[in-house]
Amino acid sequence: MIDKRSQQLAAAALGLLPATFLLFRFLTDSLGANPIEEITHETGEWALRLLLLSLSITPLRRITGRNSLVPFRRTFGLLSFFYALLHFSTWLGLDHFFDWQGIIEDIFERPYITAGFTAFASLTPLAITSTRGWIRRLGKKWTHLHRLAYFAAIAAVVHFWWLVKSDVTEPRYYAAALGVLLAARLVPRR
Amino acid sequence: MAVLIRSKTPADLSERDVTNEKHYWHRRDFIKIAGASAALVGSGLIGCENGGESAQASAEPPAAVTGLTKSPLSTAEDQTDYADATSYNNFYEFGTDKSDPARYAHSLVTDPWTIEIGGAVNKPGKIALEDLLAQHSLEERIYRLRCVEAWSMVIPWIGIPLASVLPRFEPTGNAKYVAFKTLHDPKQMPGQNRRALQWPYREGLRMDEAMHPLTILATGMYGREMPNQNGAPLRLVVPWKYGFKSIKSIVSIDLVANQPDTSWNMQAAREYGFYSNVNPEVDHPRWSQAKERRIGEFRRRKTLPFNGYGEQVASLYSGMDLKKHF
Numbered sequence: 467m468i469d470k471r472s473q474q475l476a477a478a479a480l481g482l483l484p485a486t487f488l489l490f491r492f493l494t495d496s497l498g499a500n501p502i503e504e505i506t507h508e509t510g511e512w513a514l515r516l517l518l519l520s521l522s523i524t525p526l527r528r529i530t531g532r533n534s535l536v537p538f539r540r541t542f543g544l545l546s547f548f549y550a551l552l553h554f555s556t557w558l559g560l561d562h563f564f565d566w567q568g569i570i571e572d573i574f575e576r577p578y579i580t581a582g583f584t585a586f587a588s589l590t591p592l593a594i595t596s597t598r599g600w601i602r603r604l605g606k607k608w609t610h611l612h613r614l615a616y617f618a619a620i621a622a623v624v625h626f627w628w629l630v631k632s633d634v635t636e637p638r639y640y641a642a643a644l645g646v647l648l649a650a651r652l653v654p655r656r
Numbered sequence: 657m658a659v660l661i662r663s664k665t666p667a668d669l670s671e672r673d674v675t676n677e678k679h680y681w682h683r684r685d686f687i688k689i690a691g692a693s694a695a696l697v698g699s700g701l702i703g704c705e706n707g708g709e710s711a712q713a714s715a716e717p718p719a720a721v722t723g724l725t726k727s728p729l730s731t732a733e734d735q736t737d738y739a740d741a742t743s744y745n746n747f748y749e750f751g752t753d754k755s756d757p758a759r760y761a762h763s764l765v766t767d768p769w770t771i772e773i774g775g776a777v778n779k780p781g782k783i784a785l786e787d788l789l790a791q792h793s794l795e796e797r798i799y800r801l802r803c804v805e806a807w808s809m810v811i812p813w814i815g816i817p818l819a820s821v822l823p824r825f826e827p828t829g830n831a832k833y834v835a836f837k838t839l840h841d842p843k844q845m846p847g848q849n850r851r852a853l854q855w856p857y858r859e860g861l862r863m864d865e866a867m868h869p870l871t872i873l874a875t876g877m878y879g880r881e882m883p884n885q886n887g888a889p890l891r892l893v894v895p896w897k898y899g900f901k902s903i904k905s906i907v908s909i910d911l912v913a914n915q916p917d918t919s920w921n922m923q924a925a926r927e928y929g930f931y932s933n934v935n936p937e938v939d940h941p942r943w944s945q946a947k948e949r950r951i952g953e954f955r956r957r958k959t960l961p962f963n964g965y966g967e968q969v970a971s972l973y974s975g976m977d978l979k980k981h982f
């Protein structure tokens with residue numbers, strides 16, 4: 467059996483593959499006609515996928531009884547934050563080019579941006595407090611704080627739902643996946 | 657770096673204007689720098705093909721069209737790359753992803769093609785595309801195209817003024833609007849198997865808009881026949897309105913007395929009005945329309961009223977509240 471540390475490293479490396487591929491496509495000018503939009507879409511989708519993956523660990527552990535799964539929650543959670551950070555920076559720097567007036571307007575006046583920003587703002591303290599030191603310092607409060615991850619996921623799905631023009635097929639898949647995860651938390655512990 | 661200041665009165669020259677007009681970084685330049693750094697890093701990466709442009713490049717471009725007349729209505733701005741204009745399309749009949757039309761539109765059969773003309777005309781009927789075009793000489797019209805999603809292109813269309821076509825069918829006094837429909841055939845247009853919009857796609861113009869010299873029926877672009885993903889074999893181009901007004905793959909044209917239903921308006925009336933003139937002052941409820949990204953450029957540029965065609969078309973709307981009739 468591979469030791470835990472290498473398992474986590476492998477998961478992290480796997481999670482960084484989409485970013486690597488995105489960088490490769492950027493450098494070879496193969497992001498299509500609107501590269502900034504493509505980067506925004508890819509990073510946004512990966513942030514959401516990895517967040518849902520992170521949230522699926524607890525139910526999986528309950529089903530399988532394998533406590534060794536727990537560290538992956540953090541790995542996927544941090545990867546999700548990494549993509550969300552890329553997503554947010556792309557929007558600030560490449561899309562808006564630091565046009566602060568436009569940025570502030572968007573955050574407060576465009577509901578889908580407000581939702582995305584809410585998701586990002588909820589993920590940030592989770593990423594910061596994911597270290598061993600913070601877990602120890604916060605104790606029981608840490609568990610409560612990290613329930614925010616569900617809130618972030620809901621905000622992210624709403625964000626996706628509100629930004630599509632007419633075809634909600636894709637956000638609907640994510641909403642369904644999130645619904646299953648939320649329902650799984652409601653099942654009482656064994 | 658020098659800041660360009662155009663002939664503007666100091667009063668209306670805000671900080672934002674200056675940065676806006678400074679310099680639009682061109683994507684290809686940006687990419688060159690990036691490419692050079694890639695070379696430095698070393699190119700030990702695996703070669704790989706992906707969708708989008710490379711998928712397009714492998715397809716045969718359509719046949720060349722010759723004997724085009726130039727038009728004084730054309731813009732001299734840099735044209736969008738052909739590869740971009742044919743791989744980044746909104747044509748929901750083939751899927752809602754921008755790369756779907758280039759991928760799936762080959763299933764559309766554009767020859768033979770007939771158009772049915774009806775409604776308030778003395779000479780209704782079906783007409784083959786060749787016969788519709790036979791009497792006209794094709795013009796090149798290089799127009800800006802502004803999508804409602806806040807991106808834009810510059811496209812050299814080939815076509816004929818709609819104003820020279822409609823009179824042939826002798827519109828009656830009841831003809832106040834023109835209603836257009838796209839082909840509805842899920843076998844040829846697989847995106848129609850899903851209800852992303854209510855099919856068939858519908859669009860419409862007021863009679864004076866339809867008869868305006870800028871309004872054309874296009875049969876090609878970039879000196880070639882129209883690629884399927886861009887609306888072959890016959891589409892409308894109305895350059896001062898958001899792109900979705902320029903309906904593609906037209907099979908019927910009806911002259912009608914009342915304002916016709918239009919697809920995006922039916923889908924979300926709050927977001928897409930019948931007129932849909934490009935207007936930086938009326939935001940889409942979900943995003944701003946003040947700026948746009950010209951495909952191929954890095955920085956966003958300011959959106960112009962009527963997409964820069966105000967001088968020619970603003971008078972069509974005099975006395976109308978364009979915030980209400982958006």
Ligand code: HEM
Nearest residue numbers: 506507510511513514550554557582583585586622626629
């Ligand atoms: C400040 C925070 C955020 C901003 C400003 C923002 C902005 C955007 C923008 C501008 C788009 C593209 C919209 C379009 O092309 O129409 C987008 C798409 C998206 N974002 Fe965000 N976002 C934020 C946070 C997040 C977070 C935290 C997540 C996930 C955890 C997320 C997930 C997505 C997804 C899934 C998409 C759709 C991608 C697609 O269409 O394929 N976003 N976001």
